[in-house]
Amino acid sequence: MSIQESKTELPENYEALRAAANRTSSWRDRLAAVEELGKFNTPSTIDVLTHRMNNDTVYRVQEAAYRKLRSFGEDVKQPARRKGELIRGANKTFVRIKKSLPREHSYEAFKEKLRNMRLDLYDAYEGDKGDEFDAWLKSTWEGLLRR
Template sequence: MTTIMEAPDNIGELVQNAGCKYDWKARLSALEELRKYDCQQSRDVIIRLALHDKVYKVKEEAFRAAQAFGLEKNGRPINLGRKDIGYKSKDFTKLFLKVKRDKKMDELDLALFKETFKILNPEMYDVMSFEKGSKLDNWIISSYKSLPKD
């Protein structure tokens, strides 16, 4: 693949999509486009995603792009590191209890719960929708059932 040594015309849009915390597909798509260009803005975005993205697939692809460009952070090569979504079980418990309390849910209403989850913490929802994939609903149901009783 050949790299273009100048910034694309839509660099602002690509940078904005790469920073979209609530849509990992948009970040991945922007990354795929940015890796074709060798300009300072694309390098900055690639480094940021390789170091800080919570969706491992995005982080891994950014890491590969950083390796291809030979990018470094503070004079050191970028390491992929191990998978870490950045959330602990207590973070989920706290959010689930907040949704349950705010929506006065005695029984789980999955659609309402997911809608509220997206509003309260879109980044967490995005990460978990990637991590759990088609099993997201089952994870929400089992996590909800295991919440501490009042």
């Protein structure tokens, strides 16, 4: 089988890649799945890539899906980077977590509880903010209202 032929058939691990592409708790897994699925030009992989391009909370994943779809010759528009809350109700969740901790808790305690309680939310913002994530989260934590 030639390389060209293999690119028009589903990969053997398609179901695992599809599951990874939809894993809300890991933008890295979604990005890796998009990169791998982007090697296979099939209706099923195009469907998964289109969904990630249109619906992922992390812009890097959206952009990677867009690039793969364009490389297949798909007529798609580059996704716009979201502004504000990536996940609806995120700020309320941050406030609830802060209020659930002792009054004099540390930033590290807040960060750990957020990661444990809402890994999907933590992961989305980490993927979106990149190297600026820690500074952004600490600033957000400092600005949250207290009881």
